[in-house]
Amino acid sequence: MAVMQREYGRRTLLREIRRAGRVPRIELADLTGISRATVTTITAEFLMDGLVEEVARDEGEPDSRRGRPRVDLKIRGAAHLVAGVKISHHKLSLVLLDFEGEQLAAEECDLPAPVNAPEVLAKAIRDAVTHLATVAGRRADEVSGVGIGIAGIVEANDGFVHWSPSLSARNVEFGALLTRTLGVPCFIDNDANLVAVAEHAFGLGREHSDFLVVTIESGVGLGMVIGGALYRGTRGCGAEFGHTKVQLNGALCRCGQRGCLEAYVADYALLREATLVSGQDATADPAKRVETLLDAARAGDATARSIVERAGQIFAMGLANLVNIFDPELIILAGEQMQFDHLYSDAVIEAMRKSIVQVDKAPPEVVVHKWGDLMWARGAAAYALDKVSELALERLGENAA
Amino acid sequence: MAVMQREYGRRTLLREIRRAGRVPRIELADLTGISRATVTTITAEFLMDGLVEEVARDEGEPDSRRGRPRVDLKIRGAAHLVAGVKISHHKLSLVLLDFEGEQLAAEECDLPAPVNAPEVLAKAIRDAVTHLATVAGRRADEVSGVGIGIAGIVEANDGFVHWSPSLSARNVEFGALLTRTLGVPCFIDNDANLVAVAEHAFGLGREHSDFLVVTIESGVGLGMVIGGALYRGTRGCGAEFGHTKVQLNGALCRCGQRGCLEAYVADYALLREATLVSGQDATADPAKRVETLLDAARAGDATARSIVERAGQIFAMGLANLVNIFDPELIILAGEQMQFDHLYSDAVIEAMRKSIVQVDKAPPEVVVHKWGDLMWARGAAAYALDKVSELALERLGENAA
DNA sequence: CATTTTAATTTGAAAGTCAAATTAAATAAG
DNA sequence: CTTATTTAATTTGACTTTCAAATTAAAATG
Known part of the structure; x- marks a missing residue:
């Protein structure tokens, strides 16, 4: 049991060093509530093992404090x-x-x-x-x-x-x-789930312990960080946000059921209706066809706009449901392709805000995080x-x- | 920090004693991983303070083990x-x-x-x-x-x-x-939330660390136990399941928005449509009127059945969304009044099962817990x-x- | 009544944390 | 240039806690 205590310290300190990037021991003590003595002991272990290293301070602010200067610790990349x-x-x-x-x-x-x-x-x-x-x-x-x-x-x-x-x-x-x-x-x-882990480790979720990450690819995904940890459900499986139902007996989804969120916002859902829009070439590449559809919508084509706007409305509704259930402090919309700009628009986020329960408190922050291809x-x-x-x-x- | 460790032991043991009802020290050691020596120390403290008391073992099984008999501990009610x-x-x-x-x-x-x-x-x-x-x-x-x-x-x-x-x-x-x-x-x-706490402490959630409790009164409520603790959202507020949206531009809810789950399943939602059912007395007591409506549905009145069945379908859809997002092992439908039997029916639960993502694993257990008036x-x-x-x-x- | 068996307690060693004292490394002052 | 001051990091020694092992307690068995 005593070893559990030390393990807690090690875990906490390594996590804190990783999150901070570079941080002096004294700050680690303040941040974690662990005494300076123990911080010294544990970080010495890390140094010995090569997991972390000391680096000279190189702050833009010349610090100008007198006294022994702080020495930053950081994760040792080569480890x-x-x-x-x-x-x-x-x-x-x-x-x-x-x-x-x-x-x-x-x-x-x-x-x-x-x-x-x-x-x-x-x-x-x-x-x-x-x-x-x-x-x-x-x-x-x-x-x-x-x-x-x-x-x-x-x-x-x-x-x-x-x-x-x-x-x-x-x-x-x-x-x-x-x-x-x-x-x-x-x-x-x-x-x-892994995108949520990345946001927690490197991204916009670094400062938060409770947030949601919604991803759009060909399907719609959801990762939840609750209490500082990824929540995977009781069987270790991820959330199936894309297959939550937004309409009774609604549009047919590729999962075989009806009314799934995905059946309204995924690319194949858009293309299903796009045959009615002029200028569509049914033999072209799907990504290309979606692009054509979005262009038509931006150009003011009524049919195209109707298709795209409904996708946005439905997506907003799905987001609002997440907010109503979780009351998160932050929602990260993570994506890469311009293809989904219509779902990340201010209009959609505004529609979401209108669909959540109104209280005298700030609605959750919604941020769009456009990662590169390798997100x-x-x-x-x-x-x-x-x-x-x-x-x-x-x-x-x-x-x- | 050393005191934190002792606190952890105290917390764990008291919780375990409460959950078990009556339990001997040796079992507490096995259950919690805390050594027998420490269990003795901490429970002695509890006894001294009057939080816990020893009781003679009175098992139906005569135990028949030789050796020193176990002595059960239990929470002391008078504390x-x-x-x-x-x-x-x-x-x-x-x-x-x-x-x-x-x-x-x-x-x-x-x-x-x-x-x-x-x-x-x-x-x-x-x-x-x-x-x-x-x-x-x-x-x-x-x-x-x-x-x-x-x-x-x-x-x-x-x-x-x-x-x-x-x-x-x-x-x-x-x-x-x-x-x-x-x-x-x-x-x-x-x-x-408090019903969820009660299910966790006394009820069907005693053995579970992750489950959902859905309550129906005049509104629809949701309590979530995640990782053994009540999840209250980041601002300490409860989930607003009743106001998740199940239809774009749907029925008007008393919250002023449209398409809320509650606007389809709450008593006022049923009554709003019930004026079209014969035998309704608009001046009667709401509870009475709902009863009349359900009687009419059971008797086969087509209009009444249509109203009641849609409420059930929508409710099933809402439940399915929760399952798809949380993947819980258990959902407890907690209620008291016969008034909501139509929402707790096998048909509704079956409809929910059909609306969740299909995998080769057991769907979550759904149990109905009819508490008395004082739930x-x-x-x-x-x-x-x-x-x-x-x-x-x-x-x-x-x-x- | 001695033996065996199991539960609970006691004991003494080991591990860990932390406040306080000490050492280290810098700036400021004389 | 030397000394005082300030702040960071380490060391020290007291104190807490846990736990394995030894001991004691309380029963059934032979």
Whole structure:
């Protein structure tokens, strides 16, 4: 039990150092409530183990305080190497981060097919990670952990994939398979969850302990951070925000049910109605067709506007429901493509504000976070970072004992 | 920090004893992972302080084990007295519990009006609690804490009521006012939250750490237990499930917005349409009129059935949305009146199951818990019990130091 | 009545935290 | 240039807490 106490201290301090970036010991003591003596002891352990390092202070403000100057601590990037992999339709996106979260390399590579057998996909990931490491001048076996984000229903704690649009089989022990194939600890989770992890670790959620992240790709995803931790539901599965119902007996969704949010806002939902808009070429690429539709709407085409505006209204309604249920302090709309600008518009956010219960208190902050192409992969890497940190702390505990 | 550790042990053990009812020390050690030595130390403290007492084992199974027999510990009912108060339209419902949760008295009393000034309501509660204590042969100043459940938007941590249908003023420091008026610590929260607390403490949620409680009264309420604790949102406010939107530009709700769940399933929503059903007497009592409507539906009246069935469908849709977002292991539908049987029917639960994302795993368990009339008041009392336990443990910590 | 078995308590060592004292490293003052 | 002052970090020693092991307690069994 005494060891539990030390573990708490270690966990808290490492997390705080990571969040702060660079921070002197005395501030760590103030921030965490742990005494200076203990902060010294624990950080000495970290230094000895190479997890953190001391750096000279280089503040813009010349500090000008007299007395012994503070010495900043920061995560030591060289301590570990992690990779993040996002599995999408036809490709893999990958990033390689050091232990500090600095990006060392990024890559994309094609997949043989949109749906693959688990073994095939695992091998593709192994090869891609090996190549990624090579590009950065490292060896694959230097990687301490790999995070993998995949669409579908995933039980993150056991690495079990109930179902995924990227896998040809159901109910796969994909985490174990990956760990075996890559020879490196692999951590798998629903992709939207991982974006939430990334926002918490690197992004706009750094200062918050309770917030929601809504992602739009071809589907609509939701990640929830509650009480400083990702909430995965009781079975470790992610939230299925895209399939919450917004209309009784509504539009048909690709999940086979009716009235899902996704059936109104996803690209395929827009295109279903777009055949009625002039200038549409049904044989063109879907992304291209959506672009044409949005252009028509902006140009004032009544039919196109009707389609796009309804999608916005429905999306606002879905967001408002989340606010009414969670009362979060922050909602992050994370996306990359201009394609979804119509859902991130001020009009939509305003409509959402009008649909939440009115009280004499500020409505939740809504921010749009346009990540680059590699948002999803960075999310996966952030998860790996988290897990690798845990493992490192465990090892520290065992060595000390 | 060392004191934090002891506090953790105390908290854990008292909670475990409360949950178990009666339990021997050795089992407490196994259950909590705390060593037998420490369990002895801490429970000795509890015994000394009178929070807990030893009782002879009286199992039906004659145990038949040789060796020194186990001695059960249980919460000592006489240690504290708490009251729970539920504020409804025209009345107050109250219960008096001992520290073990045993009900010593219960009462209802009328309120001068459905909406009252905060001071008036506080005095009414003071008088009612005093009377309740008298009925049980106790004095009001023997009560260690009073929990109060009120409809509306409440910031439980500060006892701040943003808005309530029972109060004539907004933004009232009602918790502080009550504590001042009663001369006893008062704890206020949204009523649906308190039902969740009660389910967690006494009810069907005792074995679960993550579940949802949906309550139906004149509105629809939601309480969420996440990670073993009530989740109140970031501002301490309860979830507003009743005002989640189920239809774009839908039916008008009493909150002034359109398409709220409540606007389809609440009694006033049913009655709004019931004027078209034969046999309705618009001047009758609302509860009576709802009864007439449901009778007509059961008797096969097409219009009445249409009204009632749609309410059920919409309710099922709302429940399905909760499941899709939370993936809970359990949903408790808590209610008292036969009036809502049509929402608790197997058909509704079946419709909900069809509207959730299908995976190869069991859907959440849905149970209906029909409490007696005093469900709400007991919820409030359970909250008070929780808070009084906390205060008792704090006192213990200070005395030891 | 001694033996065995199991529960609860006591004991003494080990681990951990922290306030206070000390040391370290800088600036300011004389 | 030296000394005083100030602030950060470390060390020290007292105190708390936990826990394994030893001991004691209380029963059934032979």
